Amino acid sequence: MKEITKITGEIGSEYPISAIFAGVHGNEICGVNAFKELIPELKITNGVVYFVLGNPKAILQKKRFTEMNLNRVFKSVNQYTDDEKKSYEFRRGKKLKRLLKEVEVLLDIHSSMTKESVPFIICEKNADEIVKFLPAGTIVNGFDIVEPGGTDFYMNSIGKIGICIECGNHNEPNAKLVATETIKTFLSLRGHLTSGVKLKTSAQKKIQMYNLYFTQTEKFVLNKKFDDFETVKRGQIIGTDGLNQVCAPEDSIILFAQNKQKVGSEAFLLGRIIS
């Protein structure tokens, strides 16, 4: 598959331009598999759609990334060290930024290493009118502040719309089905398709993230295994960072909790249930 597949439909004086990314993390292949199946049969009738393999090198190596996390390279250039700037992912990010400047709305497809992970969406409020139709039961806002640097962050930072969907566990066949349904619904909402995709909404939980914990020592160990969106009580011990216990500052939900072996690693996120 090509790194970038551009499909052009009819182009009038005004037309929609969208991008769909898959494999920004190279081991999250549900979106890549959905592309392989969908692209040959797609009839884009209107506007321009870019289907993009986010991190081709990592996809080939079946790894999350090769030198640095591609989904953190989208902050302004002066926030990176010289070594980071030399990395494959940083250079790849520069190319992707150029493409995204042409685009109005981005859908970025991911999946999770957490076994029981259910589909959820990361976006900000500017995406409300799109995400309410997507097949995910939870909408998470606030990443732009607590964990900036992703593709969705970049789009929002330049006044456009960025949507990231987590389609469930990498190895579950359902992840590809979620990715496929999401892509079709997204293309329909964006006005790229004329053939009928039935739009439906269902109940969605809303969560506002408020904290990302960075490790302070080389040994952060979780007190237990946490599922994504598991609730934690105020004062509950989440883990031990060196000799210090790390507790939840308020009743929260926890996301992406992992043991870490490096200072300054992202160990977990905390959020509040809004509705």
Ligand SMILES: [Zn+2]
């Ligand atoms: Zn990912």
